Amino acid sequence: xxxxxxxxxxxxxxxxxxxxxxxxxxxxxxxxxxxxxxxxxxxxxxxxxxxxxxxxxxxxxxxxxxxxxxxxxxxxxxxxxxxxxxxxxxx
Numbered sequence: 001x002x003x004x005x006x007x008x009x010x011x012x013x014x015x016x017x018x019x020x021x022x023x024x025x026x027x028x029x030x031x032x033x034x035x036x037x038x039x040x041x042x043x044x045x046x047x048x049x050x051x052x053x054x055x056x057x058x059x060x061x062x063x064x065x066x067x068x069x070x071x072x073x074x075x076x077x078x079x080x081x082x083x084x085x086x087x088x089x090x091x
Contacts, residue, residue, distance in 0.1 A: 032040045 034040060034043055
């Protein structure tokens with residue numbers, strides 16, 4: 001009986017480590033994210049806010065970018081098409 005148990009312990013340990021790794025990976029990959037790809041928990045930690053607080057919007061004329069705005073409020077170049085409306089020449 002001890003021979004069987006001693007033969008099964010190493011594969012059981014490997015299986016447990018593998019399952020633990022898979023669970024941790026899936027939890028990280030399936031975590032809620034913001035629109036720019038950052039984890040929600042990282043944004044909350046950076047701003048010092050909690051999920052229950054409401055975020056305040058920045059005025060339209062201001063030049064500052066709030067942390068919550070992320071890539072949408074950034075002044076950097078964007079891979080998106082700059083035109084807001086489709087051209088009739090594209091059809």
